[in-house]
Amino acid sequence: AQSVAQPEDQVNVAEGNPLTVKCTYSVSGNPYLFWYVQYPNRGLQFLLKYITGDNLVKGSYGFEAEFNKSQTSFHLKKPSALVSDSALYFCAVREGSARQLTFGSGTQLTVLP
Amino acid sequence: GAGVSQSPSNKVTEKGKDVELRCDPISGHTALYWYRQSLGQGLEFLIYFQGNSAPDKSGLPSDRFSAERTGGSVSTLTIQRTQQEDSAVYLCASSLRQGNHEQYFGPGTRLTVT
Numbered sequence: 001a002q003s004v005a006q007p008e009d010q011v012n013v014a015e016g017n018p019l020t021v022k023c024t025y026s027v028s029g030n031p032y033l034f035w036y037v038q039y040p041n042r043g044l045q046f047l048l049k050y051i052t053g054d055n056l057v058k059g060s061y062g063f064e065a066e067f068n069k070s071q072t073s074f075h076l077k078k079p080s081a082l083v084s085d086s087a088l089y090f091c092a093v094r095e096g097s098a099r100q101l102t103f104g105s106g107t108q109l110t111v112l113p
Numbered sequence: 114g115a116g117v118s119q120s121p122s123n124k125v126t127e128k129g130k131d132v133e134l135r136c137d138p139i140s141g142h143t144a145l146y147w148y149r150q151s152l153g154q155g156l157e158f159l160i161y162f163q164g165n166s167a168p169d170k171s172g173l174p175s176d177r178f179s180a181e182r183t184g185g186s187v188s189t190l191t192i193q194r195t196q197q198e199d200s201a202v203y204l205c206a207s208s209l210r211q212g213n214h215e216q217y218f219g220p221g222t223r224l225t226v227t
Contacts, residue, residue, distance in 0.1 A: 034215060036218075041220075042220055043117070043204060043218035043219050043220045043221050044156075044204070044206075044218040045218070046215045046216070046217065049215055090155065090156065099161050099163070099169050100146060100158045100161050100169070100172070101146075101156075101158070101216065102158070103148075103155045103156040104155055105154060105155040106154075106155050
């Protein structure tokens with residue numbers, strides 16, 4: 001079975017500082033990993049994905065994520081946070097044989113001006 | 114191009130009534146998914162359609178829930194005899210096909226059962 005954990009319900013960071021939103025996963029095979037962002041009263045927007053290849057994946061809006069197989073993690077990062085990055089972030093995983101994504105419970109990111 | 118659209122955006126219904134939620138996927142996307150997002154929780158998978166294959170209904174919480182996809186495009190999620198615990202945001206997503214392709218989500222339908 002596939003599962004994903006986002007250990008932090010809430011992350012606060014000052015504007016201009018680097019941000020990290022944590023995600024760990026569990027699959028029986030090779031993982032396909034995704035990050036989505038949800039702004040208030042809107043659907044989820046795709047940020048980035050890891051399928052294979054380089055462990056550092058770059059995505060939309062300056063976000064990146066690092067796949068770490070030994071730690072089964074896929075943390076989302078951004079070098080310099082913006083107030084407009086404040087939103088709900090979801091990590092998701094799919095193992096090769098599965099049909100659907102399994103989502104984490106979400107992390108609310110608040111960037112303080 | 115146009116994204117995934119869902120209607121209605123909001124639906125308030127009385128307990129015991131049936132509701133239908135509609136999803137129009139991105140043109141050319143063969144895979145379609147329904148999820149439920151309850152307040153303060155993550156997304157719960159409900160059902161998955163891929164082309165003309167039999168749908169994966171493994172996530173449907175009860176036999177009051179059903180979905181169909183006509184002509185490989187538009188999908189309708191039906192909830193019969195709604196209960197208060199059905200109140201949630203219902204999200205539809207589509208992707209180019211099953212596999213590693215990312216899913217594109219619609220804005221959701223907020224269902225409130227009174």
